[in-house]
Amino acid sequence: MNLELQGITKRFGSLVANDHIDLSVTPGTIHALLGENGAGKTTLMNILYGLTQPDEGTILADGKPLTIHSPKDAIAAGIGMVHQHFMLVPVFTVAENVTLGDEETRALGLLDRRRMRRKVRELSERYGLRVDPDALTGDLPVGVQQRVEILKALVRDAQVLILDEPTAVLTPGETEDLFRIMRELRASGRAIVFISHKLKEVQAIADTITILRRGRVVGERPRHTSEDELAALMVGRSVQLRVAKTAAKPGRVMLDVRDLVVPGGHEGLPGAEHTAAVNGLSFRVRAGEILGVAGVQGNGQTELCEALMGLLPVTSGSVHLNDHDITNAAPAMRLRSGIGYIPEDRQQDGLVGSFPVSENLILDTYNRPPFASGPALNLGEIRATAERRVKEFDIRTQSISAPVETLSGGNQQKVILAREVGREVRLLLASQPTRGLDVGSIEFVHRRIIEERDKGVAVVLVSSELDEIYALSDRIAVMYEGRFTGFRPPDVPVEELGLLMAGIGGIGTPGDGAADSSERTPPGDSANAGPGSLEQPDSPERTSPGAVQPDGPGPPEQAPPGATGPPEPAEPAGSTERAGSTGAAGSDGDDPTVTVGKPT
Amino acid sequence: MTTLAATGRIPLSVSRRFLAPATLLVLGLVDILVFGKYAHHGDATFAFSQPFAKVTVPNLKVPAAETAYALGAATIVLAALRVMDLGKVVRRLSIGLALAFFVIALLCWAYGGSVNSFNVINQFQGTLADSIPLILGALAGCLCERSGVINIAIEGQLLIGAFAGAIFASAFGVLWLGLIAGSLAGGLIGLLLGVFAITYLVDQIILGVVLNVFVSGLTGYLYDKVLIPYSNTLNSPSTYLPIKIPLLGDIPIIGPVFFDSTLFLYITYVLIVAVQVGLFSTRWGLRVRAVGEHPAAADTVGISVKLTRYRNVILAGLVAGIGGAFLTIGSVGSFGKDMSSGKGYIALAAMIFGRWTPLGGVGAALLFGFTFELQSILSTVNVPVPSDFLLMVPYVATIIAVAGLVGQVRAPAADGQPYITS
Numbered sequence A: 001m002n003l004e005l006q007g008i009t010k011r012f013g014s015l016v017a018n019d020h021i022d023l024s025v026t027p028g029t030i031h032a033l034l035g036e037n038g039a040g041k042t043t044l045m046n047i048l049y050g051l052t053q054p055d056e057g058t059i060l061a062d063g064k065p066l067t068i069h070s071p072k073d074a075i076a077a078g079i080g081m082v083h084q085h086f087m088l089v090p091v092f093t094v095a096e097n098v099t100l101g102d103e104e105t106r107a108l109g110l111l112d113r114r115r116m117r118r119k120v121r122e123l124s125e126r127y128g129l130r131v132d133p134d135a136l137t138g139d140l141p142v143g144v145q146q147r148v149e150i151l152k153a154l155v156r157d158a159q160v161l162i163l164d165e166p167t168a169v170l171t172p173g174e175t176e177d178l179f180r181i182m183r184e185l186r187a188s189g190r191a192i193v194f195i196s197h198k199l200k201e202v203q204a205i206a207d208t209i210t211i212l213r214r215g216r217v218v219g220e221r222p223r224h225t226s227e228d229e230l231a232a233l234m235v236g237r238s239v240q241l242r243v244a245k246t247a248a249k250p251g252r253v254m255l256d257v258r259d260l261v262v263p264g265g266h267e268g269l270p271g272a273e274h275t276a277a278v279n280g281l282s283f284r285v286r287a288g289e290i291l292g293v294a295g296v297q298g299n300g301q302t303e304l305c306e307a308l309m310g311l312l313p314v315t316s317g318s319v320h321l322n323d324h325d326i327t328n329a330a331p332a333m334r335l336r337s338g339i340g341y342i343p344e345d346r347q348q349d350g351l352v353g354s355f356p357v358s359e360n361l362i363l364d365t366y367n368r369p370p371f372a373s374g375p376a377l378n379l380g381e382i383r384a385t386a387e388r389r390v391k392e393f394d395i396r397t398q399s400i401s402a403p404v405e406t407l408s409g410g411n412q413q414k415v416i417l418a419r420e421v422g423r424e425v426r427l428l429l430a431s432q433p434t435r436g437l438d439v440g441s442i443e444f445v446h447r448r449i450i451e452e453r454d455k456g457v458a459v460v461l462v463s464s465e466l467d468e469i470y471a472l473s474d475r476i477a478v479m480y481e482g483r484f485t486g487f488r489p490p491d492v493p494v495e496e497l498g499l500l501m502a503g504i505g506g507i508g509t510p511g512d513g514a515a516d517s518s519e520r521t522p523p524g525d526s527a528n529a530g531p532g533s534l535e536q537p538d539s540p541e542r543t544s545p546g547a548v549q550p551d552g553p554g555p556p557e558q559a560p561p562g563a564t565g566p567p568e569p570a571e572p573a574g575s576t577e578r579a580g581s582t583g584a585a586g587s588d589g590d591d592p593t594v595t596v597g598k599p600t
Numbered sequence B: 001m002t003t004l005a006a007t008g009r010i011p012l013s014v015s016r017r018f019l020a021p022a023t024l025l026v027l028g029l030v031d032i033l034v035f036g037k038y039a040h041h042g043d044a045t046f047a048f049s050q051p052f053a054k055v056t057v058p059n060l061k062v063p064a065a066e067t068a069y070a071l072g073a074a075t076i077v078l079a080a081l082r083v084m085d086l087g088k089v090v091r092r093l094s095i096g097l098a099l100a101f102f103v104i105a106l107l108c109w110a111y112g113g114s115v116n117s118f119n120v121i122n123q124f125q126g127t128l129a130d131s132i133p134l135i136l137g138a139l140a141g142c143l144c145e146r147s148g149v150i151n152i153a154i155e156g157q158l159l160i161g162a163f164a165g166a167i168f169a170s171a172f173g174v175l176w177l178g179l180i181a182g183s184l185a186g187g188l189i190g191l192l193l194g195v196f197a198i199t200y201l202v203d204q205i206i207l208g209v210v211l212n213v214f215v216s217g218l219t220g221y222l223y224d225k226v227l228i229p230y231s232n233t234l235n236s237p238s239t240y241l242p243i244k245i246p247l248l249g250d251i252p253i254i255g256p257v258f259f260d261s262t263l264f265l266y267i268t269y270v271l272i273v274a275v276q277v278g279l280f281s282t283r284w285g286l287r288v289r290a291v292g293e294h295p296a297a298a299d300t301v302g303i304s305v306k307l308t309r310y311r312n313v314i315l316a317g318l319v320a321g322i323g324g325a326f327l328t329i330g331s332v333g334s335f336g337k338d339m340s341s342g343k344g345y346i347a348l349a350a351m352i353f354g355r356w357t358p359l360g361g362v363g364a365a366l367l368f369g370f371t372f373e374l375q376s377i378l379s380t381v382n383v384p385v386p387s388d389f390l391l392m393v394p395y396v397a398t399i400i401a402v403a404g405l406v407g408q409v410r411a412p413a414a415d416g417q418p419y420i421t422s
């Protein structure tokens, strides 16, 4: 089916989200939509799917006008959509979710679960979307949940499939899987609209690329367009894809974590309570340095952050912030003692959707001057601060009193960032800080994080984007199954990181108390890691938690006994599996920030 | 990790873990130190058939004090087992057993050395009758809340059902007109709830309370102005008589309890099955639950959230209205001011206790019905406890059940949240 959008316009009050947009989608192609946060991509797709009504414009299917008043009409017209935020009922089984609205029934409307299951199984085999029809959807990893979403569209025989930022939450492996599925669907003659902020992905998979800026189409380009050109088109200026930074000047130890064990508490996963999500981590972060925690998602990074923030209870071990024991401190206490926190799941943990932007910007400082005097809120100050931050962080919103849930996905993220980075902190915990942000905003956020570092803030950056890890980190730790498999300097070759992320090799085996051994070790020289390390925890039997830590490097003799070099990358098979296969189409060879796991 | 998986991950705290064993321990101690110690000497008699039954079962005589001691000891053993945490079956069973032991010990104390016997059949028959409005109320709650609308108005729906049932049955002299009018009246309140909650997005808890106050005021006013002056024509309906089901009704113990009652009990049976099967095994139910859990997901596959919610809210009102009609034409006949007396709220508690499932709600409603009946039977024998305290028993049971023994329950995720589309 050939879909043609003509002159689509949508206004929200004074804001024009879509301004006379023309777009045509051809069967058997993948059409990418690029655009900065708030450019109007989701709005346009919501119109196509009947979730929003346009103010002007027409939609033509094979030349005939198509009226879409609700998702029902869209489904009937053969349009399917995988939403930016999944539309799955967590307590339903996969089969129930997939067939919801299109159920198989027997007499009296009784569900025919056998046929529902079979339908799902058949479809998932046909398109290679492996998923268990009887699994409870809420228990599945995001990548699999996304497959369920795609199955939902396919079961209704969608000829046009809209994917709104499908890769934002996927691991590289899952992304590759998704691309395989997309190619298969394209081969079957379907049209796919693919929204993403990751230029390399777009280059890798799209046939045509349409770029939106501030609600307008500003260009259409073939797939082999350079990243710089795409970025410039999106943002309207040239963008630095990699922010420049100077060498770190680490100061005193700000965060000191010892033998931290955090239970795997995510409910619903059978047996999860018996395995620790964080399993004996020790590390330190100094003022003025950025520790990048790399790793495939789901290896305990989320739990590590939540435990450091006091959101999850700690089984054993200790956490010191600036020499104060905060192992069991309440989250409010931690905020007050200077931790800034950018949570991974921002819609869930970071915002109050119905509150205005201005109030969301002061959620963690509302009860302190200058925003409060005694029991009263200082509304003028709140408004002034909000205006300032909205401008500074380029948050696209109608006004500072608009409910934050009406902002585009990426702009909601910027609200949290502005709040957490906007106040004085000692330690910044940033979990996937640029997920879902456009290139311009990424540049901005990276610059802010580096500025914070240079002001003497200790930064823990958790990211599954290796680009981001390389761009920001002064030291890289790789997390695998609740442990750090190694610490590496920022110029470590990507292959080595890939191996560590797959749990292969690694020095400073966890549990030996060697917090941050091996840093500053040249990558080629890692066999000699122990003595080369800069800092050791002074001794395992450190007792008084309040004691001031000597700031100098520890005695090198105390090298961890288990510190052996990583195996030579002698297992290329294993490395390419998970993390190798670098270089997306047209990726620049001399850039050290090679993407890992990006499809070719 | 994701929004989907993050629902309710509250670690079970230590105090919570010992709450259940502690409750059991207290129950056991009461068995021994109160019921055992203060029981009169002699036997307590339990009767298992009604007078004039075709087939009779012999009475059971037990030594009162000794039985209470034994049951108390057994309960304490259960508490100990509970501390050891031996799995789900033991957990469930221990609470049920301890409560049963408690009731038996209580009865031993009340009937020990007395010439009267405690009639078990009467107790269960009465339990079922008392439970009818609670069960129907709980079913109404499930229907409503599974679609994502909180229904505090069950109380008002019961009351108005009772009112309409009495007037129509009395004025036209036709019982089934009363039944239908009661049901429709409940449905009308449901419609009001729907209009304000779904279309005008009024806070559902406040709305429910307002509706209850409204119904109470309205029926109270009409009662004074209309029903009292014309009580002969408007407030003296006949009542449904028990219908004994052939064969089934003659089975000893089971027959008189389950198959010898008014039409209302049989309607209740049908509705229990219909709601349970409907919600969990039909297309309709799957869609309703989708709307209650994740309305946007339902919307994006073409299910109308508003329509589904309206339909369910009204259905719920119709069901609760039948429960209300029972209060008049199914039992006492004439309407009295505020005669629902909190039963709607107890039905709500039963629904929560039953974890938003129809069968669970029925179980809880039966438990509450049992305490109501026990209270009314005990008030006729000479127990040395003021009747005011006995009247409190069902409500205390509600609080203990909901606070102590239910533990964590999960409401439908979108319960009480209006669905707003742009």
Ligand SMILES: Nc1ncnc2c1ncn2[C@@H]1O[C@H](COP(=O)(O)OP(=O)(O)OP(=O)(O)O)[C@@H](O)[C@H]1O
Pocket: A012, A015, A017, A035, A036, A037, A038, A039, A040, A041, A042, A043, A044, A396, A397, A398, A406, A407, A408, A409, A410, A411, A436, B422
């Ligand atoms: N319901 C709404 N009410 C008011 N404004 C809205 C609403 N929905 C979207 N907007 C505004 O329309 C603009 C476009 O939003 P949209 O979600 O389409 O952006 P997007 O291109 O998908 O961005 P992102 O990459 O951040 O997801 C934004 O400025 C947003 O604030």
Ligand SMILES: [Mg+2]
Pocket: A041, A042, A043, A084, A164, A408, A409, A410
């Ligand atoms: Mg979007």
